Amino acid sequence: MHSGPAPELLTKRSLVAVSHAIEQAALATAEDGPLLVMALFQRMPYLERELPVWARIAATAAVTVVGVAGQRLEALPAGLCGVALGDSEDLAREWSVIALTPRFGAALVAYDRAEVEPAATLESGRLFEGRWAFRRDEALHEALRLRERLAERLPAPVRAAVDDVLLRVRDLPATPGETRGEAALRLVFSRAERAVRARRATGPDGGAVTAKGGPTLLDEPGMRRWTDADGVTASGTLPVALVGVRVDEPPGVPERLGRRTTGREAQALIRAVTAPLRPVDRAVRLTDQEYLLILPSLTEEQAVAVAGQVHEAVAGLAQSYPFVAFAVHAAVTVTTRRPLPVADVRHAVAWAAREGVPVARLAPESAEAPTGP
Missing domain, CATH: 3.30.70.270 (Reverse transcriptase/Diguanylate cyclase domain)
Structure with a gap:
């Protein structure tokens, strides 16, 4: 992202929590459309786990794009445009979720460090570097970045739909007071993260x-x-x-x-x-x-x-x-x-x-x- 707080070290556990929050925001009923949703999942098993939610998002959004590395994307739910990423390209390291309308925006962008911290499982301890925001201009910036990186891999109708949302977002100013809501969310997430770390520090190692x-x-x-x-x-x-x-x-x-x-x-x-x-x-x-x-x-x-x-x-x-x-x-x-x-x-x-x-x-x-x- 081009503004906001500096990148921070994030665990997979915290990324899942933020991702789910953005997904629920995308699913919420609101008269602020059209809605653009984009996400990079790294590998197919991570997308497969979330397919029921993403099928619901694709059914209501103007355009929904997901990217996965390592294989071709076929037989996805209706309205869900899949983009195959190369194993060696930097987008394959990225975990991103972006939701954007003319009046709302939220974005999570994180890069896999291929490292872990002590945790209950190997997956939950994986470490990423990135940041998240519930501000429309931040989401717009990230959507523009992914649109540029994925442009040639998007079918023409999908690319046109993405451009239509981006154009309508650019025509309107951001909503005042976004930082207030984001500050409250950060407090909730940070307290939940501390509570999980405290339980892990005192709990037994399962198995x-x-x-x-x-x-x-x-x-x-x-x-x-x-x-x-x-x-x-x-x-x-x-x-x-x-x-x-x-x-x-x-x-x-x-x-x-x-x-x-x-x-x-x-x-x-x-x-x-x-x-x-x-x-x-x-x-x-x-x-x-x-x-x-x-x-x-x-x-x-x-x-x-x-x-x-x-x-x-x-x-x-x-x-x-x-x-x-x-x-x-x-x-x-x-x-x-x-x-x-x-x-x-x-x-x-x-x-x-x-x-x-x-x-x-x-x-x-x-x-x-x-x-x-």
Whole structure:
């Protein structure tokens, strides 16, 4: 936007709240038409979740345009004009919702940072940079920008309808007092955001299990919930590094160490495997010997460094358990696929153990040909 407050850091959770507010404003009955609504959804699953609402918007608006990257848009509800975006163009990173009439305007424009903050789920913690406003001139500015960027991809009748609304909006001055209403909305949104953050800071991590005396791990159902595998998520957005770890110990260790010592050893091992994790990361215990570290936004080299830290931390256990020689093997990949390619990582870890490779790297996204470090 060309005026108003500076861009701010926004979570997906807050963007959803603002988006829904603009959608409800577009659906409200008012004698201030014609109404132009434009939105960019990044990927199709995010639009599919909202299609019933957007079908209602398209049924009442003069023109409704939505953009999605990664696939052709077909069989959309009547009145909803879909624009296919290229995966590599900057509009594919954008989350935008704009509603505009001669007497009303609201706009949200945010750009995906491909980062996360600690949150109840991986999706809800995604971070964007942008801003929003319930002011007509701000919405007009953003509508003009998208009209220029999408012009050649809009069918001629849709382009003419967009231009008609923009011309009528330009002919009228903005409504006085818009900033008063926006100030009240900002107070409501900021208080709701603080309340959610406070609950998250004190609430348990859903799906987590804790080894006695050790750090918190996710089980596989917990991993599916945290990664939104059964909810609304999409491939092609947030990159996630995966580090699969397998720790084998010589046979006969429980008999030689005794039950109590073996329990302490297991707790120490879990602490070693999870030592490099940041607050946004998660660890999953797949079996007694297998772990999966989920590291949002890390590069492959950074993930390889994490695998090296795990090797060093496990090797350091020899000071406390000198008669136990742990064998550690790991596999690393960075993916934007959803659901996460957990099976591919486990296969690569098994390959690394068979071949005696300390850290295997999976081929980018294909995850079919692990290679040595």
